[in-house]
Amino acid sequence: MPLTVPDSDLIIRGGTVATAGGSAECDLGVTGGKISQIGGALRGGRELDATGALVLPGALDMHVHLSPPPHRPGTPTWVDDFGTGSAAAMAGGVTTIGNMTFPAEGESLHEALDRDHIAARALAAVDYVLHPVLAWPVAEALAELPRLAAADYLSLKLFMVDQEFESQAEAMIEAVRIAGQHGMLTLIHCEDGALVRFAGERLLRAGRGGLADWAASRPVAAERAAVERAVAICEATGSPIYIVHLSSRAALRAARRGRARGLPVFIETRPLYLYLTSAALAEPDGARLIGAPPLREPADVKALWAGLADGTVDALGSDHAPWRLADKLDPAQDVTTARQGVADLETMMPMLFSAGVRTGRISLSRFVSLTSTNPARLFGLFPRKGTIAVGSDADLVVLDPNQRRTIDGRSMRSRSGYSAYDGTEVYGWPRYTISRGDVVLEDGQVLAEPGRGQWLPMAGTAGR
Numbered sequence: 081m082p083l084t085v086p087d088s089d090l091i092i093r094g095g096t097v098a099t100a101g102g103s104a105e106c107d108l109g110v111t112g113g114k115i116s117q118i119g120g121a122l123r124g125g126r127e128l129d130a131t132g133a134l135v136l137p138g139a140l141d142m143h144v145h146l147s148p149p150p151h152r153p154g155t156p157t158w159v160d161d162f163g164t165g166s167a168a169a170m171a172g173g174v175t176t177i178g179n180m181t182f183p184a185e186g187e188s189l190h191e192a193l194d195r196d197h198i199a200a201r202a203l204a205a206v207d208y209v210l211h212p213v214l215a216w217p218v219a220e221a222l223a224e225l226p227r228l229a230a231a232d233y234l235s236l237k238l239f240m241v242d243q244e245f246e247s248q249a250e251a252m253i254e255a256v257r258i259a260g261q262h263g264m265l266t267l268i269h270c271e272d273g274a275l276v277r278f279a280g281e282r283l284l285r286a287g288r289g290g291l292a293d294w295a296a297s298r299p300v301a302a303e304r305a306a307v308e309r310a311v312a313i314c315e316a317t318g319s320p321i322y323i324v325h326l327s328s329r330a331a332l333r334a335a336r337r338g339r340a341r342g343l344p345v346f347i348e349t350r351p352l353y354l355y356l357t358s359a360a361l362a363e364p365d366g367a368r369l370i371g372a373p374p375l376r377e378p379a380d381v382k383a384l385w386a387g388l389a390d391g392t393v394d395a396l397g398s399d400h401a402p403w404r405l406a407d408k409l410d411p412a413q414d415v416t417t418a419r420q421g422v423a424d425l426e427t428m429m430p431m432l433f434s435a436g437v438r439t440g441r442i443s444l445s446r447f448v449s450l451t452s453t454n455p456a457r458l459f460g461l462f463p464r465k466g467t468i469a470v471g472s473d474a475d476l477v478v479l480d481p482n483q484r485r486t487i488d489g490r491s492m493r494s495r496s497g498y499s500a501y502d503g504t505e506v507y508g509w510p511r512y513t514i515s516r517g518d519v520v521l522e523d524g525q526v527l528a529e530p531g532r533g534q535w536l537p538m539a540g541t542a543g544r
């Protein structure tokens with residue numbers, strides 16, 4: 081061995097290294113938290129055995145909720161914070177998260193971000209970005225956008241389903257324009273608020289307002305109409321948009337038509353829609369699966385899988401928004417007040433591997449694109465994140481494709497205490513998760529110190 085080979089801090093031996101571009105058997109060297117060598121003679125400190133395993137870039141989950149939305153004190157809300165959320169992430173092979181940061185009423189976007197920065201600095205163990213939520217498009221908030229962009233916050237989240245979107249539509253559209261002009265990517269929850277509220281009130285009047293009728297309260301038409309409007313907003317403003325948690329075939333077609341015209345429309349789907357249908361919502365305790373949009377029909381599931389395989393869908397986002405089961409099933413809730421969201425950070429990557437790659441529905445390189453490379457590119461984090469290349473952060477998952485587990489939310493890291501997939505047999509779990517060269521998961525144990533996560537400035541999103 082030539083003496084010129086520098087020592088690595090960490091060597092990952094014997095695995096199959098896979099990126100969005102392809103895969104090959106080779107060893108990896110990590111130095112100073114970055115990938116320092118791919119293949120060739122390696123020597124140095126600690127060695128990890130990746131024999132029989134895949135070595136993948138860590139997943140980026142750009143859609144999680146680890147800080148609460150505005151809510152009345154004493155009422156239930158999402159139960160994870162940056163600490164438990166990070167633990168779930170590491171256990172599931174996710175090394176970068178994107179958190180939705182909600183301002184309280186009267187709070188500026190900067191103040192909300194500062195608040196979440198304090199929480200994340202104390203507890204986050206994986207790297208993170210914070211997406212500011214524009215709930216009230218007042219002049220002061222619009223004026224903040226260029227300053228946020230200058231500080232490398234290049235994302236903005238809007239909820240088309242909110243009453244405020246309808247009543248302040250011009251200001252919301254202006255926000256999308258300003259965001260795009262300053263290189264920001266606008267994330268949009270696409271459901272038409274008026275149609276959703278109409279459907280919910282109608283069910284209540286008919287005595288069908290219980291949680292079992294959740295799917296009927298959020299019709300596909302409301303999603304399709306909102307996606308069409310979002311595409312039109314993209315066209316009118318020239319600003320790129322990222323449709324979060326797209327759920328239906330009709331909405332996918334609407335987004336695809338926009339893309340076919342060359343518009344910068346990007347599409348995220350949520351894992352839940354790939355494995356479950358609305359039939360599960362009508363079963364006993366089906367309310368545990370409530371999220372918005374709701375679970376759809378088998379034809380929608382099929383269309384989403386086709387979209388994953390052909391590249392129409394750009395990314396997967398867990399929309400990790402966990403509740404305790406009792407709060408979720410609370411019979412005092414109805415279709416207009418239902419508690420939305422489930423825990424999915426720990427299960428997103430293994431479930432997609434098991435149901436997607438293992439079955440041959442998507443290729444391994446497509447899997448890497450969906451879970452890592454595409455979100456890194458869209459959110460201005462590539463090539464620091466999202467690939468395995470010399471100089472990139474050593475954020476890696478050594479995934480054992482033959483490791484089988486039956487999902488049991490009680491033993492997982494989220495405080496919600498249950499999983500939407502409880503009882504499902506899943507192949508493909510992390511043997512090791514590595515974040516900036518630190519082994520943060522080993523033998524099923526999370527080893528990271530709370531607070532070791534770093535905030536990531538964005539550069540060159542899809543908007544630039």
Ligand SMILES: [Zn+2]
Nearest residue numbers: 143145399401
């Ligand atoms: Zn969400």
